[in-house]
Amino acid sequence: MRQRISAVVIGASWGGLDAYSRVLGKLPANLPVPVLVVQHQHPSGGDKLPWILDTRTAMHVVAPMEKEPIEAGCVYVAPPGYHMLVDVDHTVCYSLAAPVNYSRPSIDELFFSAGHVYGPGLLGVILTGANDDGAAGITYIKQRGGITMAQSPVTAEARTMPEAAIATGCIDQIHDLDDIGTVISELVFGLGA
Amino acid sequence: MKMPESVTDEQVSIEDIEIRLLLEAIYQLYGYDFRCYSKASLRRRVLHRLGMSGMPSIMAMTERVLRDQQFFVTLLNDLTVNVTEMFRDxxxxxxxxxxxxxxxxxxxxxxxxxxxxxxxxxxxxxxxxxxxxxxxxxxxxxxxxxxxxxxxxxxxxxxxxxxxxxxxxxxxxxxxxxxxxxxxxxxxxxxxxxxxxxxxxxxxxxxxxxxxxxxxxxxxxxxxxxxxxxxxxxxxxxxxxxxxxxxxxxxxxxxxxxxxxxxxxxxxxxxxxxxxxxxxxxxxxxxxx
Structure with a gap:
């Protein structure tokens, strides 16, 4: 099965900062697709995550404004307090609609909107977390023909989120945390040719 | 475990057409113009209301919007997202x-x-x-x-x-x-x-x-x-x-x-x-x- 990947979406909650550092740290600066990430955070905690992640990866990390074009080689980090969505013209779209799974940003909201836009070209990844946000979204990515991946729960700081994703029956691949970055990179380059 | 059915590009475009028809109905009957709203968030909110309502399709929702003003008021509240706070930021x-x-x-x-x-x-x-x-x-x-x-x-x-x-x-x-x-x-x-x-x-x-x-x-x-x-x-x-x-x-x-x-x-x-x-x-x- 050869499948051209056009975007990667990743969701994490509890333990996400360390997980993101280790996953994004393995991605090269010239990754030919955009990466969009949701990390659950408290709305009053400030918007420092993009700056922290920027020190951990060779990719260009962006704290996007709304309508910002989504471009290859960049990591887009959802700000606290907003749902981050992908719009049909491949720009960032924000919403203050009610929290989903008690979360805003919600992983499901990103995954549903990205699944709609990128269809079979989307790679969705669920990392560590202590709730089941992302399970519905990863199911939709699978329904749209995309590729789905979860962190192996034994390597997760909180296993609820990857377990909930795996329990949907819609996960194609399960990998240890330290392998995920490399696998993403291989999928994007190897199958994208 | 049974895999959920796939959602094809064709189905997605049909949904998009249904959403456009819904917005047109709202505009023509009630005068609220959502036709130039950002597609991604509008779509999420319409599908969210569809899920909550238990109705089978966006077309069914459009039908209801045309006949049931109370339902429209509910939908309007979804579409306008009235989330705010005092001294927000x-x-x-x-x-x-x-x-x-x-x-x-x-x-x-x-x-x-x-x-x-x-x-x-x-x-x-x-x-x-x-x-x-x-x-x-x-x-x-x-x-x-x-x-x-x-x-x-x-x-x-x-x-x-x-x-x-x-x-x-x-x-x-x-x-x-x-x-x-x-x-x-x-x-x-x-x-x-x-x-x-x-x-x-x-x-x-x-x-x-x-x-x-x-x-x-x-x-x-x-x-x-x-x-x-x-x-x-x-x-x-x-x-x-x-x-x-x-x-x-x-x-x-x-x-x-x-x-x-x-x-x-x-x-x-x-x-x-x-x-x-x-x-x-x-x-x-x-x-x-």
Missing amino acids: PEFYRAFREEVIPVLKTFPFIKIWHAGCATGEEIYSMAIMLEEEGLYDRAMLYATDIDKNVLAAAKKGIYSYAAVKQYSENYRRAGGKTSLADYYTAKYDGVIMDQRLKRNIVFADHDLATDQVFGEMNVIVCRNVLIYFDRDLQQRVFRLFRDSLDMGGYLCLGTKESLRFSACEEHFEPVVADMRIFRKRQLMKRETR
Whole structure:
């Protein structure tokens, strides 16, 4: 099965900062697709995550404004307090609609909107977390023909989120945390040719 | 385990057509124009209401919207996303107090327009700040929204006690001079805002998508409204704001909203860039298009 990947979406909650550092740290600066990430955070905690992640990866990390074009080689980090969505013209779209799974940003909201836009070209990844946000979204990515991946729960700081994703029956691949970055990179380059 | 059925590109485009028909029905029957709203978030909210309603399709929902006004009111509330807080983004209010208020103090009279005021939390925040700075009595505040139901709520100024507890913390971080409790009266499990705060506020319905220039304003506050609009509608609204502002007038946007991707950027200059406070500037002749 050869499948051209056009975007990667990743969701994490509890333990996400360390997980993101280790996953994004393995991605090269010239990754030919955009990466969009949701990390659950408290709305009053400030918007420092993009700056922290920027020190951990060779990719260009962006704290996007709304309508910002989504471009290859960049990591887009959802700000606290907003749902981050992908719009049909491949720009960032924000919403203050009610929290989903008690979360805003919600992983499901990103995954549903990205699944709609990128269809079979989307790679969705669920990392560590202590709730089941992302399970519905990863199911939709699978329904749209995309590729789905979860962190192996034994390597997760909180296993609820990857377990909930795996329990949907819609996960194609399960990998240890330290392998995920490399696998993403291989999928994007190897199958994208 | 049974795999869920696939959702093909064709099904997705049919959904898109259904959404367009729904919006057309709403526009033709009720006059609310959502056709230029940002596609991604509109789609999420329509599908969210569809899931909650238990109806089989967006077409079925359209049918119901055409026959059942109460259902439309529910959907309208979903589509307009009336999420707001008092002193939301306290750093913005602090910056406004420090950088804009001193300039406003030199004006004999001040007109402020809150476009998309929803349930009114931010207009009361502005009213409180103007009171504390001794400016309220020479200010006129215009609070507008597309949705008459939320305007009615804004006029009442009644909020839940749990919410107000969080607003108190915002107020403090925004540089409030006393205690937020000085501006409301607790009643049962809610609070009612000091009715004197309304003496110079005019509440009016106004649709940024279809209505015209509102008057010569010194300040326009429109925060987290433009995020729901597509690029063309944003362009219209930026022009409307430009034409409604006095020269040097202030435009305050939400923290994630930008003039950068619009053709109006040249008409404004940043005052406090990271808090999205801009000023209308005089264009040199060679700059005008």
